Amino acid sequence: MSKNLTPRYIIIGLVLAWALLTLWPSVKYQMLSPDDKEEMRELGTLESLENDIIKQGLDLKGGIYIVLEVDLPTLISTLAINKDTKFERTISEVRNSLKENTQQNFFTVFANSVSGNSLRLPRYYDVDYGAKPDDILASLKEQADDAINRVLEILQNRVDQFGVSEPTIQKQGNRRIIVELAGIQDSDRARALLQSTAQLEFCLVKSPEVTNDILSQIDNLVKGNEQLESLVASINEDYEDDESELSVSDDKTVSISELFGEDTEASKDSSDTSVVVDQNIFQERPFSSLLRALGNNIAVPEKNLYTVKKIINKQEVQDKLSLGNGQFLFAPDAEKFSTNEGIDEKLVYMYYLEKDADLTGGVIEEANATIGGQGSSAVGQPIVLLDMNSEGARTWSRITGANIGRQIAIVLDKKVHMAPSIRTKISDGGTMIEGFAGMDEAKDIAIVLRAGALPAPVDIIEERIVGPSLGADSVKRGTNSVLLGLGLIIIFMFVYYKLSGSIANFALIWNILLVLSVLASLGATLTLPGIAALILTVGMSIDANVIIFERIREELRKGKSVRAAIDGGYNRALTTIVDANVTTLVAALVLYQFGTGPIRGFATVLFWGIVISMFTAIFVTRTIFNSFTDRKGLKKLSI
Amino acid sequence: MRIIKDTNINFMSQYKLGALLSGTVISLGIVSLILAGGPLLSIDFKGGTLFAVHFEEPVNINEFRSTMSNVNIEGETFDFSKAEIKLFGSPKDISVRIPYMDEEPDNFAQKVISHLRDSFSGKVSELDSDFILSIEKVGPKIGAELSNKAVLAIVSALALILFYISIRFEFNFALGAIAALAHDVFVTLGIFSIMGYEISLPIIAAFLTIVGYSLNDTIVIFDRIRENIKSMKRLTYSEVIDKSINDSLSRTIITSITTFIVVFILWLFGGEVINLFAFAMMVGVIVGTYSSIFIACPLVLRLHSKSQ
Numbered sequence: 001m002s003k004n005l006t007p008r009y010i011i012i013g014l015v016l017a018w019a020l021l022t023l024w025p026s027v028k029y030q031m032l033s034p035d036d037k038e039e040m041r042e043l044g045t046l047e048s049l050e051n052d053i054i055k056q057g058l059d060l061k062g063g064i065y066i067v068l069e070v071d072l073p074t075l076i077s078t079l080a081i082n083k084d085t086k087f088e089r090t091i092s093e094v095r096n097s098l099k100e101n102t103q104q105n106f107f108t109v110f111a112n113s114v115s116g117n118s119l120r121l122p123r124y125y126d127v128d129y130g131a132k133p134d135d136i137l138a139s140l141k142e143q144a145d146d147a148i149n150r151v152l153e154i155l156q157n158r159v160d161q162f163g164v165s166e167p168t169i170q171k172q173g174n175r176r177i178i179v180e181l182a183g184i185q186d187s188d189r190a191r192a193l194l195q196s197t198a199q200l201e202f203c204l205v206k207s208p209e210v211t212n213d214i215l216s217q218i219d220n221l222v223k224g225n226e227q228l229e230s231l232v233a234s235i236n237e238d239y240e241d242d243e244s245e246l247s248v249s250d251d252k253t254v255s256i257s258e259l260f261g262e263d264t265e266a267s268k269d270s271s272d273t274s275v276v277v278d279q280n281i282f283q284e285r286p287f288s289s290l291l292r293a294l295g296n297n298i299a300v301p302e303k304n305l306y307t308v309k310k311i312i313n314k315q316e317v318q319d320k321l322s323l324g325n326g327q328f329l330f331a332p333d334a335e336k337f338s339t340n341e342g343i344d345e346k347l348v349y350m351y352y353l354e355k356d357a358d359l360t361g362g363v364i365e366e367a368n369a370t371i372g373g374q375g376s377s378a379v380g381q382p383i384v385l386l387d388m389n390s391e392g393a394r395t396w397s398r399i400t401g402a403n404i405g406r407q408i409a410i411v412l413d414k415k416v417h418m419a420p421s422i423r424t425k426i427s428d429g430g431t432m433i434e435g436f437a438g439m440d441e442a443k444d445i446a447i448v449l450r451a452g453a454l455p456a457p458v459d460i461i462e463e464r465i466v467g468p469s470l471g472a473d474s475v476k477r478g479t480n481s482v483l484l485g486l487g488l489i490i491i492f493m494f495v496y497y498k499l500s501g502s503i504a505n506f507a508l509i510w511n512i513l514l515v516l517s518v519l520a521s522l523g524a525t526l527t528l529p530g531i532a533a534l535i536l537t538v539g540m541s542i543d544a545n546v547i548i549f550e551r552i553r554e555e556l557r558k559g560k561s562v563r564a565a566i567d568g569g570y571n572r573a574l575t576t577i578v579d580a581n582v583t584t585l586v587a588a589l590v591l592y593q594f595g596t597g598p599i600r601g602f603a604t605v606l607f608w609g610i611v612i613s614m615f616t617a618i619f620v621t622r623t624i625f626n627s628f629t630d631r632k633g634l635k636k637l638s639i
Numbered sequence: 640m641r642i643i644k645d646t647n648i649n650f651m652s653q654y655k656l657g658a659l660l661s662g663t664v665i666s667l668g669i670v671s672l673i674l675a676g677g678p679l680l681s682i683d684f685k686g687g688t689l690f691a692v693h694f695e696e697p698v699n700i701n702e703f704r705s706t707m708s709n710v711n712i713e714g715e716t717f718d719f720s721k722a723e724i725k726l727f728g729s730p731k732d733i734s735v736r737i738p739y740m741d742e743e744p745d746n747f748a749q750k751v752i753s754h755l756r757d758s759f760s761g762k763v764s765e766l767d768s769d770f771i772l773s774i775e776k777v778g779p780k781i782g783a784e785l786s787n788k789a790v791l792a793i794v795s796a797l798a799l800i801l802f803y804i805s806i807r808f809e810f811n812f813a814l815g816a817i818a819a820l821a822h823d824v825f826v827t828l829g830i831f832s833i834m835g836y837e838i839s840l841p842i843i844a845a846f847l848t849i850v851g852y853s854l855n856d857t858i859v860i861f862d863r864i865r866e867n868i869k870s871m872k873r874l875t876y877s878e879v880i881d882k883s884i885n886d887s888l889s890r891t892i893i894t895s896i897t898t899f900i901v902v903f904i905l906w907l908f909g910g911e912v913i914n915l916f917a918f919a920m921m922v923g924v925i926v927g928t929y930s931s932i933f934i935a936c937p938l939v940l941r942l943h944s945k946s947q
């Protein structure tokens with residue numbers, strides 16, 4: 001060991017200065033009051049400060065972590081033209097197979113299914129004449145890759161407008177997108193914002209005669225089908241149970257049959273409280289009996305919604321619907337209605353619509369949320385105003401002109417927001433959507449309409465929400481544990497190794513400061529497992545010093561001089577320390593490689609904790625020891 | 640101050656005791672694992688929904704359970720009373736785990752939570768941010784992937800370590816170290832199964848950290864063996880190993896104490912989220928220290944005498 005320690009001191013000094021400098025913004029940020037932060041936000045200086053501080057993970061700050069996956073079967077099916085039942089069957093086969101074994105690759109399954117069903121791909125995709133199925137598959141794959149990038153872009157756009165600080169949106173692999181929204185807890189809103197395909201459609205509502213006709217057809221289907229009949233009957237049983245308790249008789253509400261001009265016997269007085277089956281017509285019209293009439297429209301009591309949807313989704317019912325080129329869609333939310341007896345009931349509007357949209361959201365140029373003004377149908381209600389491009393405005397004008405008096409449904413993501421009657425021809429393309437639960441929802445929908453439609457629907461396959469109180473609690477407990485652990489170790493080291501222990505303690509504190517400053521400068525995120533790793537580092541990093549001190553003690557017991565004992569101890573401990581720590585480093589690297597989010601946070605802290613502890617133990621403490629021995633020519637070492 | 644004075648314990652002659660102890664603990668663990676049908680996996684690996692809510696005053700678990708038996712979501716009635724419902728660190732906090740269901744309604748965790756809000760209206764804070772502690776939902780697809788990843792992570796960590804030790808020491812040492820690691824992971828896994836604790840993603844991280852820690856310990860002893868073999872040619876292999884363990888015993892104990900102190904504090908004060916992680920580490924620190932001496936070293940000795 002050279003006598004001149006100055007270069008070592010310079011290095012140590014520089015590192016210390018760097019550590020304090022990088023940690024300063026975090027300290028400053030901690031000391032800011034919420035008012036100060038607001039002021040800085042207005043000045044625009046907060047953001048640059050936030051960039052320099054140690055970032056907290058969602059598990060500490062609270063927020064939402066969502067993993068989205070592009071729904072490939074739907075995408076591939078949307079890209080197809082001339083779809084027939086054979087094609088639809090193949091897609092649903094692929095869907096089922098993927099559900100059973102989730103680890104399969106979509107395109108492999110699709111290719112197998114295509115050849116299994118001897119599906120001729122060129123029939124369904126718009127390709128050059130003579131294209132091979134393999135070429136088509138390759139092109140579909142390319143379009144799928146392209147779709148995810150577009151989804152990413154659109155989601156980025158939406159989230160930016162949503163106004164969250166530091167959102168992260170990143171692609172994971174070829175099919176997934178990870179979205180992290182800090183400080184947001186309303187997952188309904190976040191989901192709606194991310195998952196909405198923003199597919200806006202304008203579909204004409206079928207006439208009452210046609211609607212009534214399809215309802216009777218479904219009634220007949222249900223009657224002829226034991227399984228469906230028992231489904232409805234189970235609701236009817238509930239009804240009878242209630243009847244015995246409450247001695248109610250028939251359903252009071254106007255039945256769907258009445259609405260459409262059929263005579264029914266269901267008009268006696270009664271007070272139905274819970275279940276809404278029109279008993280008199282149940283035998284005759286089992287499906288219609290689940291529904292209610294509301295003005296000119298049909299509604300489903302919320303209690304019956306599940307059964308109604310189940311019946312509608314039956315294959316035989318779907319076949320009937322596609323024959324009539326129609327579809328049943330529902331309003332987004334239930335509304336409360338009071339019956340004559342003053343009983344509240346929650347009903348969801350149901351519409352029978354043309355299957356094909358007359359106009360889609362691609363023509364939207366501008367969408368803004370606002371409050372409906374005087375004279376509109378939604379005074380004081382949140383609404384979204386739409387502006388269409390010239391082509392859209394032309395089509396819209398033609399449709400509205402030709403269908404005056406009919407209802408047209410404004411459908412967003414397969415939910416009917418409103419179905420106003422067309423009163424006049426709209427020629428400027430300006431349109432208004434109402435029917436939102438609140439201003440937030442209207443704003444979010446305006447955002448998704450502006451940002452554009454997703455090329456394919458996305459599924460949420462993982463979602464983690466941490467509430468702010470749990471996060472704050474974790475921070476408090478984590479910090480306390482670090483401080484307490486640190487305190488105990490410091491006391492232990494001092495008692496056990498005396499002055500040398502104090503040197504190790506000094507290195508230990510240094511160690512923690514350095515780990516934190518590395519985190520700050522790497523822009524790494526501190527997570528709860530990261531705090532655990534920090535605590536672990538406190539316990540484990542002292543190991544290097546323990547190895548050295550025990551060696552020095554051994555050397556001293558052999559009767560060596562202080563100086564020789566220190567040199568010998570350090571030299572012999574060196575290989576041990578390196579060998580022992582490399583293995584933990586390997587574990588940390590593997591964790592980093594395989595983990596996500598919080599686990600990565602753990603791996604990062606563990607890795608740097610070990611690297612830095614080797615530096616402090618081997619370099620920093622040795623320099624201090626040497627400076628002691630050099631200056632005084634120590635005869636005795638406090639160890 | 641010195642806790643461990645110069646010792647001269649004959650560890651290698653006690654290997655039978657070690658084998659018996661480890662054998663018993665591992666057998667118990669395996670029996671428990673078989674009875675439970677494998678390790679208890681969290682939703683991270685199985686898919687499902689886990690949420691925790693905070694009430695303003697303590698809530699009776701049975702009352703909570705009966706509330707969960709009749710949850711109406713969009714006209715469909717669900718019975719979640721068989722879900723795993725337990726206290727989450729305090730009598731005011733309750734966590735619920737619902738296994739993955741085919742065709743779950745959209746956003747159903749939120750709907751269950753709002754059902755709870757209605758049912759316990761007097762005991763719930765107005766603010767959702769005070770009521771909802773956390774919600775986690777993992778699809779079965781992600782779950783299966785994470786399991787594969789976790790296994791891959793542990794296997795590749797072991798392979799890399801085997802490789803490193805083979806280079807730095809001998810292959811026999813690598814085998815000894817790996818046996819000790821496998822021992823540690825099995826013991827911890829068995830204890831988790833006996834205690835009825837779940838294996839989640841952070842627990843896998845704890846396992847890998849245990850692997851790292853236990854190795855750290857093993858290598859410090861191996862390092863001594865390597866050093867002593869050169870200088871103590873007159874001793875037998877078994878004596879060298881014993882001498883090396885004794886030489887490094889002081890360090891082994893002290894580092895184990897310091898590490899144990901911190902994970903113990905984490906276990907005690909770290910909070911519900913980190914509790915099981917800290918528990919795994921506590922077990923790992925003890926087992927890792929033990930296995931270096933009683934598993935890794937005897938195995939190296941065996942392998943050495945066989946190759947002679």
